[in-house]
Amino acid sequence: GAVVSQHPSRVICKSGTSVKIECRSLDFQATTMFWYRQFPKQSLMLMATSNEGSKATYEQGVEKDKFLINHASLTLSTLTVTSAHPEDSSFYICSARVRDRAYNEQFFGPGTRLTVL
Amino acid sequence: GENVEQHPSTLSVQEGDSAVIKCTYSDSASNYFPWYKQELGKRPQLIIDIRSNVGEKKDQRIAVTLNKTAKHFSLHITETQPEDSAVYFCAARDGNYGQNFVFGPGTRLSVLP
Numbered sequence: 554g555a556v557v558s559q560h561p562s563r564v565i566c567k568s569g570t571s572v573k574i575e576c577r578s579l580d581f582q583a584t585t586m587f588w589y590r591q592f593p594k595q596s597l598m599l600m601a602t603s604n605e606g607s608k609a610t611y612e613q614g615v616e617k618d619k620f621l622i623n624h625a626s627l628t629l630s631t632l633t634v635t636s637a638h639p640e641d642s643s644f645y646i647c648s649a650r651v652r653d654r655a656y657n658e659q660f661f662g663p664g665t666r667l668t669v670l
Numbered sequence: 671g672e673n674v675e676q677h678p679s680t681l682s683v684q685e686g687d688s689a690v691i692k693c694t695y696s697d698s699a700s701n702y703f704p705w706y707k708q709e710l711g712k713r714p715q716l717i718i719d720i721r722s723n724v725g726e727k728k729d730q731r732i733a734v735t736l737n738k739t740a741k742h743f744s745l746h747i748t749e750t751q752p753e754d755s756a757v758y759f760c761a762a763r764d765g766n767y768g769q770n771f772v773f774g775p776g777t778r779l780s781v782l783p
Binding site: 585587594595596597598599602646650658659660661662663664666 | 704706711712713714715716759769770771772773774775776778
């Protein structure tokens with residue numbers, strides 16, 4: 554149980570385009586999902602916390618108008634990178650907290666590698 | 671906010687030896703400390719965790735110790751195997767009401783056959 558999927562796994566796009574990444578909890582309800590960015594050989598940096606039915610909470614330095622997060626249901630959160638530029642190229646990983654389970658647990662998706670040309 | 675430091679950044683051990691990775695945290699209100707293993711290009715996987723009311727926890731070859739007074743916790747891997755080679759991240763759950771994990775910078779462990 555507690556499987557998190559992400560789609561797509563890889564995406565290559567041209568500079569200026571927008572890219573949407575989906576994060577789904579497959580066999581549980583996730584009241585909270587987290588979006589991280591990971592640069593090569595670096596740690597996971599939290600971008601935002603997404604609660605179902607409310608606005609996402611962004612970390613300092615993360616532009617909310619550039620990284621649009623929507624958490625429309627208890628099983629789906631989306632991250633849209635708007636007007637992507639090469640510096641946005643990174644590994645984006647979501648994680649989800651299991652509803653009604655030990656509040657500490659987070660389960661990670663497989664990640665999406667974004668390359669902006 | 672919480673700040674997590676991790677040492678060493680890289681660690682090489684011979685197969686069968688033990689490996690120890692240490693982390694320190696800054697927020698005394700943090701009360702949950704997971705350890706994740708991440709293989710290249712894959713998702714982080716939880717390998718062990720510890721809550722602040724426990725000083726030590728073991729799971730087969732893996733153990734974690736926590737010193738709340740000193741605000742540090744360590745991962746111990748015994749009888750290392752080549753498949754233990756990966757990047758290991760420690761994390762701390764921030765604050766009294768925080769949901770977020772703050773991750774350490776990671777340790778690249780190489781187990782040499």
